Amino acid sequence: MKVKKSTAFAFVVPFLVFFMAFWVIPFVYGLYISLHKYSFAVGRQEFVGLKNYARILAGDSIHKEAFYLGMGNTIKFVICTVPILVLGSLALALIVNELPEKVKKYYRAVYFASYSVSVTAVASTFVWLMKGNGGYLNNLMKKLGLISEPIYWLEKEPFVWITLTVATIWWTVGYNMMLYISALNEIDEQMYEAARVDGGGYWKTLIYITLPNIKSTFYFILMTTVIASFNVYGQTRLITQGGPGESTKSVIMVINSTILTNNNLGIGTAMAILMGVVILICTLGQNWLTRERDNL
Amino acid sequence: MxxxxxxxxxxxxxxxxxxxxxxxxxxxxxxxxxxxxxxxxxxxxxxxxxxxxxxxxxELFRNTNSSPVVRWLGNTVLVTVTGTALRLSVSTTAAYALSRLDVPGKKFIVGGLVWGMAIPEIVTLFPLFYIFKQIGMINTYWPLILPSGSGVMVIYYIYTFLQDFPMELEEAAYLDGASIMKILRYIVLPSIRPVLVTQGFITFLGLYNNFLWSSLVVNQTKMQTVTLGLATLTLGENDNRPGLMMAATVVAVLPVLLVFLFANKYIVRGFTRSGIK
Known part of the structure; x- marks a missing residue:
């Protein structure tokens, strides 16, 4: 279709205006801020080059300590949640797929429903399910005689990690399951017919046909889940409030308090950029992995 | 047996x-x-x-100072509806033009979009917050709504959908003298509807449930969305009021669950259509 170039461009302009204002400008401005000593309240003070980054990564500043603490906690969270979010969702998808056609959609809806609620609702609910004093789970376990003293699910390590993991899985595992289900439905029916003729049982079919066919979905889910878990904020902010001590303070919480509490916009922005780089490396690594495997 | x-x-x-x-x-x-x-x-x-x-x-509805629930729900409706409409409309026209029309600087624009998708949101979040603070828009609806227009994912999904979609019908209409606006309205829009419904729901969900960004740009109780208001209650002085907290949670969750149940059928379809390759 031949339309004037200016007409064609006019269709893109509204989006470009928003993209410039709310993505390009803050991105460039962020890089600029990170190269300066920059106070959140007072504003720009002086150009310091890469010193903000150096102070975060090396040396012995409080910023380095805070950043590494946040990174360590966040990585712990990633290790706790990712395996279950990636493999548990696959198990759910396989279960749903084998259910009788009539009831399938109800189970699928139940597993997916919790994805639609906000992290604040997840937090308030799990706080009252798991609270040390007056929480439902402790009341129940005491009554059943399983424990005599309450377990401090929100207040003590290692229990806080269990709470954060369970809450996160309840919240988001359904989304990955939906992605797996859609991938499973796209597998060519004929391959299964062939396997049936050859007399392959369920597990053989699963290993030789189903799993190889959803490989790229698996990598995609792995990547997006690692990134999502890396971005953890709401759960640690609201369920454990970073505690006990600062043992569950995530990177984003560290960035947040560096900027708002310590007033240090320069350092905080540099931390956010560093975190962005880590995530970007994950993305690229995953892309590379997928491409590499496909070539083999 | x-x-x-x-x-x-x-x-x-x-x-x-x-x-x-x-x-x-x-x-x-x-x-x-x-x-x-x-x-x-x-x-x-x-x-x-x-x-x-x-x-x-x-009690929840009576404490209009600490929990103005009705106001929160009103804020939420305003933010989610306008934010979703904004993103869907600017994304649809842009994706259509990039897919079908001869847009000058197309390669450059697409390159920018790819970067927009690859660079994590956390990088732009705090500078954008600082900009809104500098121009005095903290505690207004603007920062809750406007950034929604810069989301790239919807363009990506519509664009990929259109790439796989035959364009004979559009060309025939064009030869019959239909304007681009008419083609967009009567041919393209109906065919991309499943993508719009799914992506609209995901955008709505993102706006409804947003916590980090809205906690930065809004700190007055009466400007909060219901999601943010619930966070304030959770962190506040309700340490021994599970009933009250759960009442607030039910009120916060009910609207989004209803939308979910209503849209469930379309979402499942959208997942299968826009499923990743």
Missing amino acids: MSKKRLNTIILVFVASVIAYLFLLPFIFMVFTSFKELEDSLTATSLFPKRWTMENYV
């Missing part, structure tokens, strides 16, 4: 039901606790209330 296949199905349904119960448990807990009296809610070992009471809801 029961066949082995039938037995397997029964075991599977049983396992699936146990898991379904675990998934429903937080919802059940939330709803029943919101109808419990204070003493009962703190000591109960049964999910079911001993005596049903509305006192939690009455």
